[in-house]
Amino acid sequence: MRTSAAWTLQSVPDQTGRVAVVTGANSGIGYVTARELARRGAHVVLACRDPGRGGAALARMREEVPGARLELRQVDLASLASIREFAAGWRRGPLDLLVNNAGVAMVPYAVTADGFESQFGIDHLGTFALTGLLLPHLLAAPDPRVVTVSSEGQRFARFDLGNLNAERGYRAAFAYVQAKRANLYFAVELQRRADAAGLRLRSTAVAPGLTRTNVLTGGANGSRGRLYAALARLLVRVAFRPPLEGAKTSLYAATEPDLPGGSYIVPGGPLQLRGEPVRRTRERAIRDAATAAELWRLSERLTGVGYLSAAPC
Secondary structure, three states: OOOOHHOOOOHHOOOOOOOEEEEOOOOOOHHHHHHOOOOOOEEEEEEOHHHHHHHHHHHHHHHHHOOEEEEEEOOOOOOOOHHHHHHHHOOOOOOOEEEEEOOOOOOOOOOOOOOOOHHHHHHHHHHHHHHHHHHHHHHHOOOOOEEEEEOHHHHHOOOOOOOOOOOOOHHHHHHHHHHHHHHHHHHHHHHHHHOOOOOOOOOEEEEEOOOOOOOOOOHHHOOOOHHHHHHHHHHHHHHEEEEHHOOHHHHOOOOOOOOOOOEEEEEEHHHOOOOOOEEOOHHHHHHHHHHHHHHHHHHHHHHHOOOOOOOOO
């Protein structure tokens, strides 16, 4: 496994023959991740909530990478029915790579189509359900990987299994870092369960660092008013780095040949907010198997999606 100092975007190996799904691929980190995978020869499915924005991203990507093998499919992680429809409509056979990139951040209180608090419902439960429903296709691939985008903000979460769905009040920032901690728990627990079942699956989590995306300014945050929008745009422009930099951890986790399953990849600079990808091993959440297992059981119950019981397609 190459060290971070030796790894660049040019280090991404040839992806010809691989089929990848990238959620939230119409903008930001997801767009760059999808584009660079396609540039290396992968067939990339852009899994997007909004068909209009997804179509515009598809056209732009085809201009930037002539000859890229791309397709657009709609999925809304705020709707379990939409997730089930996406998975049921999969016709491409084995799936080599799933990048769980889509999510929302620090939005005003709202609920998903199924009644879950939106950050927990989209960032974690939507990701959990989509991965589980696509699992048979992943297990049919020779070297399947799942990459789940968390955040270094998860380090500040006071994870409360009794308040995951805002049962005892809602604070946007608290709900966000808690959902991102859930992403990390999920990725590592998926690897534990795959290992226990003897499955050839690699599940990793990544943190992109401070990155310029529309996660703070678009979608539900668009209703916060002009002052919020102006301050958010200023913060993103001054303190955050371009999406090309933020996508590095996702691309590293998706393609580095010798990366072990269960890894957590973060930027290697100060506070893990900038720098080249490195593997972070000293993370309390990675070792907290009891909480991860309880979250898993809760997630199966809430979504109705069970894992590791189906044979490969």
